[in-house]
Amino acid sequence: xRLFPDNDNTNDELLLPEHSVVLTLSIVLPNDSSIVFExxxxxxxxxxxxxxxxxxxxxxxxxxxAWQQSSGLVQAADIVIDxxxxxxxxxxxxxxxxxxxxxxxxxxxxLLVYNHQKKLWLSFPSAINDQLVPIS
Numbered sequence: 001x002r003l004f005p006d007n008d009n010t011n012d013e014l015l016l017p018e019h020s021v022v023l024t025l026s027i028v029l030p031n032d033s034s035i036v037f038e039x040x041x042x043x044x045x046x047x048x049x050x051x052x053x054x055x056x057x058x059x060x061x062x063x064x065x066a067w068q069q070s071s072g073l074v075q076a077a078d079i080v081i082d083x084x085x086x087x088x089x090x091x092x093x094x095x096x097x098x099x100x101x102x103x104x105x106x107x108x109x110x111l112l113v114y115n116h117q118k119k120l121w122l123s124f125p126s127a128i129n130d131q132l133v134p135i136s
Contacts, residue, residue, distance in 0.1 A: 079112065086105045089133075098117065101115075
């Protein structure tokens, strides 16, 4: 049991449902610039407004993989972020009617993500911010 611990007792939660196929990923930054990734067949089309982003198809795939595989630690429900506008993210996923919406708040030591569907706060190491939002 120590070699293969039972994951049911951890307080981790995946960002997206398991085996999700992302069709579109829309990111709106606090300064209202935005970036949209759309799946076109097996490739990605990227459009940006107010921000310059140069990513290869492989780098975009890595962003999608980060969204599909990342799990964060479930936090208390009453987190208050003072005066800081977060990064708004919306994802369309194959087989789901409702767009998945998240708000990301990058703090000095962690990334807080609010899942609007589940009304749930998740905490991630701050390093994952660059993987989820590929903007320098």
